Every structure is written in C-alpha cells, then in structure tokens.
Amino acid sequence: MEPIKSFSATAIALPVENVDTDQIIPARYLKVTDKAGLGDGLFADWRRDDNGNLKPDFVLNRPEAAGAQILVAGNNFGCGSSREHAPWALLGYGFKAVISTYFADIFRNNALKNGLLPITVDTETYYQLVSMIEEDPATQITVDLAQQTVTLPEGQQLHFPIDGFAKYCLLNGVDQLGFLHQQADLIAQYEATHAQRVKTIA
Amino acid sequence: MTRNGQPRTLFEKVWDAHEVRAQTDDTPGVLYIDLHLVHEVTSPQAFTMLREQGLTVRRPDRTLATMDHSTPTTPRNALGIIPIADSQAAAQLDTLTRNCHDFGIPLYALGTENQGIVHVIGPEQGLTQPGMTIVCGDSHTSTHGAFGALAFGIGTSEVGHVLATQCLIQTRPKTCEVRVNGRLQPGVGAKDIILAIIAKIGVGGGTGYVFEYTGEAIRALTMEERMTICNMSIEGGARAGMVAPDETTFDYIKGRPYAPHGADWDAAVAYWRTLPSDAGATYDRLIELDASTLTPMITYGTNPGMGMAITDSVPAPEQLDEPSARTTLDKALKYMDLQPGERLLGKPVDVVFIGSCTNSRISDLRLAASIMQGRRVAPNVRVMVVPGSQQVKRQAEQEGLDRIFREAGAEWREAGCSMCIAMNGDQLQPGQYAVSTSNRNFEGRQGKGGRTFLASPLTAAATAVNGVITDVRTML
Numbered sequence: 001m002e003p004i005k006s007f008s009a010t011a012i013a014l015p016v017e018n019v020d021t022d023q024i025i026p027a028r029y030l031k032v033t034d035k036a037g038l039g040d041g042l043f044a045d046w047r048r049d050d051n052g053n054l055k056p057d058f059v060l061n062r063p064e065a066a067g068a069q070i071l072v073a074g075n076n077f078g079c080g081s082s083r084e085h086a087p088w089a090l091l092g093y094g095f096k097a098v099i100s101t102y103f104a105d106i107f108r109n110n111a112l113k114n115g116l117l118p119i120t121v122d123t124e125t126y127y128q129l130v131s132m133i134e135e136d137p138a139t140q141i142t143v144d145l146a147q148q149t150v151t152l153p154e155g156q157q158l159h160f161p162i163d164g165f166a167k168y169c170l171l172n173g174v175d176q177l178g179f180l181h182q183q184a185d186l187i188a189q190y191e192a193t194h195a196q197r198v199k200t201i202a
Numbered sequence: 203m204t205r206n207g208q209p210r211t212l213f214e215k216v217w218d219a220h221e222v223r224a225q226t227d228d229t230p231g232v233l234y235i236d237l238h239l240v241h242e243v244t245s246p247q248a249f250t251m252l253r254e255q256g257l258t259v260r261r262p263d264r265t266l267a268t269m270d271h272s273t274p275t276t277p278r279n280a281l282g283i284i285p286i287a288d289s290q291a292a293a294q295l296d297t298l299t300r301n302c303h304d305f306g307i308p309l310y311a312l313g314t315e316n317q318g319i320v321h322v323i324g325p326e327q328g329l330t331q332p333g334m335t336i337v338c339g340d341s342h343t344s345t346h347g348a349f350g351a352l353a354f355g356i357g358t359s360e361v362g363h364v365l366a367t368q369c370l371i372q373t374r375p376k377t378c379e380v381r382v383n384g385r386l387q388p389g390v391g392a393k394d395i396i397l398a399i400i401a402k403i404g405v406g407g408g409t410g411y412v413f414e415y416t417g418e419a420i421r422a423l424t425m426e427e428r429m430t431i432c433n434m435s436i437e438g439g440a441r442a443g444m445v446a447p448d449e450t451t452f453d454y455i456k457g458r459p460y461a462p463h464g465a466d467w468d469a470a471v472a473y474w475r476t477l478p479s480d481a482g483a484t485y486d487r488l489i490e491l492d493a494s495t496l497t498p499m500i501t502y503g504t505n506p507g508m509g510m511a512i513t514d515s516v517p518a519p520e521q522l523d524e525p526s527a528r529t530t531l532d533k534a535l536k537y538m539d540l541q542p543g544e545r546l547l548g549k550p551v552d553v554v555f556i557g558s559c560t561n562s563r564i565s566d567l568r569l570a571a572s573i574m575q576g577r578r579v580a581p582n583v584r585v586m587v588v589p590g591s592q593q594v595k596r597q598a599e600q601e602g603l604d605r606i607f608r609e610a611g612a613e614w615r616e617a618g619c620s621m622c623i624a625m626n627g628d629q630l631q632p633g634q635y636a637v638s639t640s641n642r643n644f645e646g647r648q649g650k651g652g653r654t655f656l657a658s659p660l661t662a663a664a665t666a667v668n669g670v671i672t673d674v675r676t677m678l
Contacts (some may be wrong), residue, residue, distance in 0.1 A: 183367070
C-alpha cells in the first residue's frame with residue numbers, strides 16, 4: 001500500500017443518508033475473484049439507466065464531477081453489507097477520501113485497510129461542505145492526514161479524528177497484518193493456555 | 203465471574219476471554235477468533251494475499267467454508283447435481299474449492315449434505331456455542347450472537363488476517379442493552395421485534411455498539427427466533443447482537459455434531475452458565491421496547507429502519523427535521539413509488555420470498571406452511587420458498603412442508619442466499635413489488651429496480667395467499 005500524502009482535490013456532494021454498500025457497488029459485481037475493474041461498478045444503479053447509459057442528472061456524471069477525489073455524503077455512509085468491494089470500488093473510481101457525519105463500523109474498517117480516508121465531521125460542517133460544493137463544484141479541498149485536517153479554500157481548517165494505529169499504517173504505507181505477525185508469541189501463548197472450543201477438522 | 207470484583211456484561215466476559223493483547227493508547231487490541239466461517243464471495247482476494255505473501259492458514263481446524271451467496275437454488279438434474287448456469291459464479295465457486303483444498307480447510311460444497319447459508323449451518327452443526335468469538339466475511343455474522351457468542355462481520359482484508367493469524371485487530375465497542383419487556387401477541391414474532399427496534403433507532407442507531415438483547419420477551423424466544431433478532435443487529439448499525447445463554451440455548455446445542463459430549467458437555471455447560479451479565483453490570487446505553495404492544499411490522503422504504511406497524515400508513519418527508527433525512531425519505535418513496543399517507547395493507551405484490559439467513563430455518567418454514575396449508579397462493583404472485591440449508595430442506599421434506607408449499611403453488615428450491623442478495627439469478631424484475639422475509643430492502647437489493655417490503659414469515663405467507671399485503675392476524 002502506498003503511503004497517504006497530503007492532497008488537494010475537488011469534491012462531490014451526495015447529500016443522502018445511509019448510503020449502503022449495495023448502492024456503492026451492487027451485488028452482481030461481487031462475482032469476481034480479484035479487485036480489478038470494480039470502479040466501473042461504483043454506484044452502478046445510480047449512474048446508469050436500465051440500458052447501461054449514463055444518467056446525466058446523477059452527480060457523478062456531471063461534467064464538473066470529473067477528477068473529484070473526495071466524496072461528501074450523509075450520515076451512516078457505508079452501512080449494510082461487509083463487502084470490501086465498496087472501498088475497492090471507490091478507490092478504483094478515483095476517490096481518496098469520503099467525508100460524512102459518521103460511518104458504518106465495517107465500512108470504516110475496510111476503508112482504513114485500503115487507504116481510503118473516512119473523515120468524520122460534525123453536522124454543521126457537513127451541510128456547509130455540501131452547499132459550498134453545490135455552489136462551486138471547483139472548490140478545492142485539502143486533506144492532510146498527518147495533521148488530521150481538512151482545509152477549505154478560504155483557509156478554514158477542520159480537525160478530524162482518526163484511530164492512531166490506522167493513521168500510522170496509512171502514513172507509512174504499512175499493512176496492518178504486519179502488526180498481527182509481530183504478536184506471534186502472544187498468539188501462541190494464548191493458544192497454549194486456552195482450550196479449543198470446536199474443531200472443524202476431526 | 204466478576205473480574206476484580208467488578209460486575210461485567212456478557213459481552214465484556216467474552217471479549218476479555220479472547221484478548222491476546224489489550225488495547226493501549228498507542229496500539230489496538232488483538233482478539234483471538236475461535237471460529238472463522240468462509241464463503242465464496244468475500245474470500246478469494248484474501249487467499250490471493252496469502253499466496254502472494256507465502257502465508258499459510260494458521261488454524262484450518264478453526265475454519266469452515268460453505269457455498270451460499272452465488273449458488274443457484276434451481277432443482278437438481280437427473281444426476282442429482284445442481285447445475286450452475288452462470289460462468290462467473292462457477293469460477294468463483296471453483297476458486298473456493300481450490301483454495302479450501304490448497305489450504306486444508308473443510309468445505310461444505312454446493313449440494314452436499316451439510317451445505318447451506320453460512321449463518322444457518324454454524325448453529326445447525328453445533329459449531330456456534332456460547333462464549334466463542336466467531337467471524338465471517340458477511341455482516342449477518344451477528345446471527346451467532348443468539349448463543350451468547352461474540353460474532354460479527356468482517357471485510358476481506360480481515361478475512362486474510364484471521365486466515366493468517368487467527369486474530370483480529372480491534373478496538374473495544376460500547377455496549378447497549380436492548381430490553382424487550384412483555385410477551386408477544388399472536389401473529390407477532392421475532393422478526394417483528396427486530397423490525398420494531400430498527401424502526402425506533404434507525405439504521406445507524408447502533409453504530410459503535412454491541413447489543414445485548416434482554417427481557418422477558420427475549421427469554422421466551424426459541425433459539426431460531428433469537429437468531430432472527432441477532433441476525434438483523436447489523437441493520438440497526440450494531441456489528442454484533444448477543445443473547446445470554448440459558449437452558450433454551452443448551453437444549454438446542456446438545457447432541458449436535460460439533461457439540462461437546464460426555465464430561466466435556468458438563469464442563470462446557472458449567473462454563474456457559476458463568477457467561478450471563480452479572481447483577482449490577484452496566485451498559486453504555488439502554489433501549490427499551492414493549493413486546494406486548496407490538497403488531498406485525500413491515501418496511502415501506504429502502505432501508506430496514508423505514509419500518510412501521512402493518513396497519514400504519516407511509517410517513518411524509520415533511521415530518522422530518524433534517525434536510526438530508528427528508529431527501530433520503532423522499533428518494534426512498536420515489537423509488538418505492540409510494541405516497542405519504544398511503545396504507546400498505548391491500549397493496550398487490552408480484553413476488554413473495556421466504557428464505558435468507560434471517561428466516562429460512564425449519565421453524566420459519568413451519569410458520570409459513572401453517573398459513574399456506576390447505577390454501578392456494580394468489581395466481582398473480584410468484585412465491586419462492588428457499589430453505590437455509592440442505593439439512594433444513596431434508597427436515598422440511600420429512601415433515602411434508604415441501605408438499606404444502608408445492609400444493610399451494612409455491613416454488614420449493616435448493617438451499618442458499620437466493621433472492622436475499624440476488625447474485626444467483628433469483629431476482630425481482632424492475633418495478634416489481636415483493637414481500638420478503640430477508641433482511642435488506644435497499645434499492646436494487648433483490649434485483650435492479652425491484653421493490654422490497656421486509657416482513658415476517660407469517661406476513662409473507664399471508665400475503666402470498668391473498669396476493670396483497672395482509673395482516674396475518676386476520677387469518678389466524
């Protein structure tokens with residue numbers, strides 16, 4: 001995984017609550033065995049009509065949405081299914097961060113493991129961002145993970161929370177699995193001192 | 203089993219017993235996983251990671267795989283084989299077979315005697331036991347919490363972590379007691395309880411919490427009913443839901459293939475009896491519900507929180523304060539083609555789906571059959587009954603339930619997730635309405651453009667017979 005650096009980009013506003021992972025990527029895109037090409041399925045049923053043509057009124061299809069790397073969406077983003085295909089699809093499409101008032105737990109975990117930043121802001125800030133983006137889609141937003149800040153064009157700076165361990169891994173491009181490997185002795189000790197409850201192999 | 207004299211909740215006891223390394227200010231906690239369930243859809247990329255990094259599966263003997271999500275539920279051919287028409291699904295199933303073979307993981311392959319929905323087979327085989335930690339790359343893993351296990355869904359990266367180390371990096375969630383007082387009225391069941399809870403708190407209401415369901419109504423439920431409730435914990439935003447184990451739990455587990463036997467059984471039960479929350483244990487939050495006032499529930503919108511008593515009418519977006527909430531409900535009603543103030547009773551439906559990890563167990567099928575027995579399903583309605591596992595299917599056939607369904611004009615199919623996730627060709631057509639016993643009514647969940655009303659098996663069966671949304675209490 002590449003280390004996450006500070007970046008500036010335009011954003012898209014999707015002011016809908018409870019955007020579930022079935023919308024982010026419908027189940028029919030899940031019959032794959034790799035992660036390639038999932039960006040094509042991002043918001044597939046919101047982006048395309050029954051004939052597969054792009055719907056011009058959906059925010060992602062508007063000309064000004066091109067190149068946006070930040071998605072601003074309503075509360076409880078990523079609820080529903082545990083499919084990690086959701087962050088894979090967002091990343092595959094080109095998003096680097098999602099800003100919401102809060103995220104569903106599994107989605108947030110999955111996003112952090114793949115370098116997609118889940119940025120939590122308060123409700124007032126969320127509505128401010130939505131109107132700012134809707135008024136001027138060219139608004140540049142700067143995200144700095146090291147400082148845990150989002151900076152708006154006029155210099156307004158917001159601080160966002162992030163789990164310290166996840167932040168360390170993202171900034172350094174470290175896979176979280178490495179931390180578990182470092183616990184090998186503790187894991188072995190745990191197994192030696194705790195009875196196995198069920199064995200799936202006789 | 204207090205710790206240092208401090209009373210603890212069920213959740214805290216199970217969590218504490220599985221901490222390989224405690225969480226500190228700088229480092230996350232590491233939690234040991236007793237049982238890892240695997241299926242074809244969320245595992246391939248995890249196995250690829252193992253191969254790329256030259257890793258093995260640390261504990262194949264704590265791992266079990268099945269095929270359920272993308273599997274067809276169409277009848278077997280003359281050779282007794284369930285044909286797979288979708289080449290992409292076939293490739294995914296082949297990949298799971300190869301991965302299980304290469305890494306030594308037991309697999310319940312399509313059509314074999316123990317195959318079924320991952321959250322049906324764990325309890326059915328006696329693998330799901332109180333006090334365990336159980337994970338699966340599937341959000342409905344919360345189902346297993348009905349036994350007093352800590353069970354939750356994980357992503358594919360985490361599937362890889364558990365395959366490689368049998369552990370997960372975790373931060374400790376908060377606890378919420380969901381107390382369901384009183385006793386249910388006839389025609390009202392476990393599905394109605396959980397739909398009412400989610401309607402009350404919303405789909406994000408439990409985010410960051412583990413639920414423990416307590417109270418008279420929960421105690422009175424069977425294990426399969428408790429599973430229905432815990433199953434949909436995730437639909438309220440909680441990753442896990444738990445019910446303290448009791449005699450009902452022990453009776454259910456006893457004698458199942460993976461249950462302890464003899465002296466091991468006695469030791470296990472003695473341990474399980476220590477798990478319920480101690481007197482004086484505190485939760486971070488309390489949600490209360492009175493079961494005695496509940497009616498059959500139904501959803502009207504595009505998430506499981508948009509639910510109401512079946513006798514109520516569809517709410518209006520203008521009633522909501524938050525602009526984003528108004529937009530969301532407005533969008534949902536447009537998708538569902540429903541008007542504010544509209545009543546759902548009497549609304550014609552095209553499809554009734556009885557199945558899924560929420561409601562495909564034998565007791566669910568018995569409930570549905572009790573309504574369909576001696577009746578015909580309405581001519582304009584397609585009714586699919588999909589058992590949760592091959593074992594449920596066999597048992598239903600022994601009891602003659604399949605005959606009741608067939609004679610009523612319903613389809614009796616092979617086991618799998620089927621139209622709950624609509625990955626396998628079992629799906630709604632655009633614009634169709636369905637009453638479904640599954641867990642999600644998201645846009646397109648049961649087929650692009652399809653519209654889902656979530657309800658109980660009784661409500662689904664009553665609707666199947668009348669062809670319109672029906673209050674089952676009128677048929678009892």
